[in-house]
Amino acid sequence: MTQLGILASQRGRYxxxxxxxxxxxxxxxxxxxxxxxxxxxxxxxxxERLLGNYDAAFDLFQAGRRLCGEIGQRxxxxxxxxxxxxxxxxxxxxxxxxxxxxxxxxxxxxLKDRDLEASLRCVRGHAHVALAEWDDAEACYGASLxxxxxxxxxxxxxxxxxxxxxxALARGEITNAIRMIAEILAHFDAGGTVDGTEDSMWIYLxxxxxxxxGKSPRAEEFLERAGTLLAERARQxxxxxxxxxLANVPSHRAVVAAWxxxxxxxxxLTVSAAIAPSALS
Numbered sequence: 001m002t003q004l005g006i007l008a009s010q011r012g013r014y015x016x017x018x019x020x021x022x023x024x025x026x027x028x029x030x031x032x033x034x035x036x037x038x039x040x041x042x043x044x045x046x047x048e049r050l051l052g053n054y055d056a057a058f059d060l061f062q063a064g065r066r067l068c069g070e071i072g073q074r075x076x077x078x079x080x081x082x083x084x085x086x087x088x089x090x091x092x093x094x095x096x097x098x099x100x101x102x103x104x105x106x107x108x109x110x111l112k113d114r115d116l117e118a119s120l121r122c123v124r125g126h127a128h129v130a131l132a133e134w135d136d137a138e139a140c141y142g143a144s145l146x147x148x149x150x151x152x153x154x155x156x157x158x159x160x161x162x163x164x165x166x167x168a169l170a171r172g173e174i175t176n177a178i179r180m181i182a183e184i185l186a187h188f189d190a191g192g193t194v195d196g197t198e199d200s201m202w203i204y205l206x207x208x209x210x211x212x213x214g215k216s217p218r219a220e221e222f223l224e225r226a227g228t229l230l231a232e233r234a235r236q237x238x239x240x241x242x243x244x245x246l247a248n249v250p251s252h253r254a255v256v257a258a259w260x261x262x263x264x265x266x267x268x269l270t271v272s273a274a275i276a277p278s279a280l281s
Contacts, residue, residue, distance in 0.1 A: 001023045001027065002021065002024040002036070002039070002043070005017045005019075005020035005024060005043060009043070011236070012233045012236045013236055015241055018047045021044045022044070025037060025041065035071065035073065038067045041063055042060075042061065042080055042083070045061040045064060045080075049083070049090070050249075051241055051244050054087050054248070057083075057087045058091065064076075065081065074107065075113065077107065078108050078111060079116060081101075081103060081104035082120050082123065085098075085100035085101040088127075089130065090250065097123065097124075097127035098127045098131075101120050102124075105121075105124075114147055114151050115153065117147055118143075121140045121143045122141065122198070124140040125140035125141040125160065126163065129167065129170075134171070140163075141167070144159075145160040145161060145164070148160065155194055155195050155196050156194075158197065161181065161183060162203045162206040165181045166206055166210075174210070174213045178211070181206065184203065188207075200229070201226055201230060204222050204255075205251055205255055208222040208226060220262070223258055226258075227255060230255050
């Protein structure tokens with residue numbers, strides 16, 4: 001059932017994935033398989049995070065951490081700590097996010113998990129931006145970018161680059177921001193993806209906003225991409241899931257707002273209907 005949940009999640013069928021995971025969790029608990037139980041709890045937390053149910057996600061990740069502590073799963077605990085830090089940021093607790101990320105970083109460094117270190121530095125960058133701590137954010141994104149390059153994770157590189165570009169944009173350094181996202185544009189133009197990043201929508205939105213600030217004709221292209229992708233994902237959800245998905249996830253909310261403000265002439269009826277205000281009610 002766990003594998004079915006993973007497949008459903010990968011296809012954007014989050015409600016179905018939750019059902020599979022809940023069934024798998026019951027089986028794991030009945031058989032006393034506590035190692036599998038902790039992994040399934042983490043997966044359930046991820047589903048709630050993807051849907052924008054951040055309080056539920058936070059509670060699940062914390063429950064998973066408690067179980068990891070009981071059975072000595074230190075690496076799994078480190079990844080759940082990263083998830084706690086990310087969800088804390090998403091639900092508006094940037095200071096808490098920094099604290100959780102620092103705690104997770106100590107564990108990741110001790111366990112020598114460089115991939116996790118890179119992800120944690122990116123999460124810390126997001127939190128520092130929310131706190132307007134620009135220098136700290138820039139340092140975190142820069143370190144994340146360097147680590148992702150070093151360990152050969154090309155699909156992850158756009159996320160810290162987008163963070164650096166947003167800092168440049170916030171400082172009014174439009175030319176610098178455009179220079180930064182050039183690598184992301186080249187990545188996409190070459191057929192690259194951003195699979196595996198924490199928030200792919202945020203990357204597309206950053207490209208749109210930077211290009212719009214530079215009055216580039218490609219700005220609308222990236223808003224179209226973001227809107228189309230968001231619509232495709234939203235269509236697979238039931239009404240309650242869709243409402244949370246569109247209204248609670250910050251990047252999704254921002255895409256909807258940008259779409260409504262722009263109303264690009266090239267927009268399709270399908271995309272417009274999927275992210276229309278009525279879908280948020």
